[in-house]
Amino acid sequence: MKPPQSLWRCWSTKISRGYCAIRLPLMKSASNSQTRLCSTEVQGNLSPELIKIMEQRLSAIECRSVALQNFLDQPETLPSDYANANREFRKLRDSIDLISELRAKQKEVAGLRTMMRECPEDREMMEMVTEELDQTEEEEKRLQKLLLNSLLPRDDADVRDCILEVRAGTGGEEASLFAMEIFKMYERYSQKKGWKFEVVDIAESDLKGFKEATAAISGNGVYGKLKFESGVHRVQRVPVTEKSGRIHTSAISVAILPQANEVDVQLRNEDLRIDTYRSGGSGGQHANTTNSAVRITHIPSGMVVSIQDERSQHMNKTKALKVLCARLYEIERIRINSGRSKLRAEQIGSGDRSERIRTYNFPQGRVTDHRVGITHHAIDDILLGEDLDVFVDALLLRQEMDAVASFSSVNT
Template sequence: MRVDGAWRNLARALKRLESAAPISRHRYSHPHAPILHSPVSRCFRSYSDEVQQHQLSSDLVRIMEQRLSAIEHRNASLQNLVNQPEASPADYARANKELRKLSGCMDLITHLRTKQKEIDGLKSMMAECPEDKDMLDMVTEELRQAIDEEKRLQSLLLRSLLPKDDADERDSILEVRAGTGGEEASLFAMDIFKMYERYSYKKGWKFEVVEITESDLRGYKEASAAISGSGVYGKLKFEKGIHRVQRVPVTEKSGRVHTSAVSVAILPQADEVDVQLRNEELRIDTYRSGGSGGQHANTTNSAVRITHIPTGMTVAIQDERSQHMNKAKALKVLCAKLYEMERSRIQISRSKLRSEQIGSGDRSERIRTYNFPQGRVTDHRVGITHHAIDDVMQGENLDVFIDALLLRQEMDAVASFSSSQ
């Protein structure tokens, strides 16, 4: 059976995870055991084995065919809708958006249907010339190759049918807040915020600061940014939660190690189609920005506070000198918050399998510990410890944790697909 590009990508992710030395394995295997016995390898092997079993399952193929037929029918209905001149702009936009999401799957279905017709033709040829050995041998080999290709396409389609987060390709709003730990928490919040800024630049993403509220020692009590690029939310969504730090604060004179915490929120940015804000639902207040005084004091009402009356949600921005720019930023953040609120409401009503397997990312969860005296970073959800904390804080090697969580997500998606049959 051929190995398709999807599994090769996962294999490369696995290799990158396990080659990013040094990664601790002491909690899962003998310290001298080969790297193939790491938990990530076991996850990947069981995942690949399950997919191969699915490819051989006639019951699963039958269920897939039912879903593929439904997708083909839905695609035809959407095509008909966008071709109707009386369609409203909102309906047209929604239909086009769904068609774009279906396009990749539809391409695979088209290739699969072509290959299945080819297989039927080859089987007919075999039935027509049972006595012609040379012809039979040639057709048999072509049939074998065609069946292998059919299985490859079915494998890709299985992966495309697995439950996924529709927001993965969206841009994101990053919010970092200092938690327990006083000034040390604020200083670490600044370090975490800059870590994601460096990571974004390394990924080729655009990182735009939205708002920063500084502490007395110039740490960050709160900081937010808009991150734009390819697949930003899909990469960063598992970063939300409590990040714990253990180190000697700059304010500590006796050299004792303190433990502080920072909360990170990752919100998918909303499109106008997703969230429609009505003017009558918004209360917009303007006021003078706070500053360091002197020539930096703001003498105009450039700061903006927007309140969404139905939910009581408030966003205040004073980062820019222009009232117009602050208002635009505030509306972007408000839309993201309202969109995430609706997503959360829907997710709560669905199966809790994903949150049980990976963790919901709720801010009450401690997801990662940064231990500076021992120079290590540990992600508690996947049990991976990376012994190069300085590199992590510089935005390097975050993919060690992110890729492991994405592999876990793929495994969970397979389990969810299987259990729904």
């Protein structure tokens, strides 16, 4: 069922006009000014249709909470049934507290409106009641937005750390050089956010670019912030290897994977084949006399992870297992809930220049994200990690908008 058109028009209009709960600096764009979008909570006023749908859900939660409470009060309840009901009741507790606050504000609003109807001739009283009503209605709207946020579908992996994988695709050495720049862009962005950025492994090209590079990024809600960076990033510029000055188009692929723990992925020794060998290539000369590099093959899936970045074989093995667990965890997440995630192979793509989510055009000094239609004319600031939030926030806001539309569709 499609979401109500009036609801979608209402929210779309607010975005196009630049309505946003948090004001941010303006950024240069194709029209020289465009409001930066952000996503921290539901934006703007809720439409009457959405409030009506949400009220139906709130009433259902209230009824369920009462039923659970009555069930828990019964002395003959079996311990196992009591535990299950109590667990569900605890999950509803935060929503119930907010609903109680909302109901109290709604009662205040109704009382104030009644006062206005009863004393229309008392100007001083009307002014006092009107001011109080405005403040109470604002608080009511705030609580409605908080409740809507609590009802929207969430990805449990959003709070996790992540694994970043960058691979050179179409374009040879130029793609490898751009892969290095993008990898360092995320490193600078992570530093700006106060996250921990740990290089896991890098395979360099002849010109010191990155054929493949992997990092582990740790911090508050890292995966939820970066997950939409997965896909093919295209670059248009004159390569350093180009003698005639022609502009070339190359592509790299980025994958953002949520980190897994031992509870998420249980690796059995019999499912792993671990090989050690001597590190090679730039940066590996220190290990050429020892078998410090590690290659782990997950036999059931055929997945292979090779790490040679560290001097210690043990450290390389630890990093390889972390990456392997992240990849296997993502596959399992997709199997369980294919509608809210993409297969890792789809995230990475083939590296072909036609499969793009974002284009970095150096001659014009612009970066365009094709999913949200935003162009930013400060490519150097993007690559320095300074303005990457222009796209990250817009993509998160679009996800929020889709969740609101999905919420309306499911509950109508």
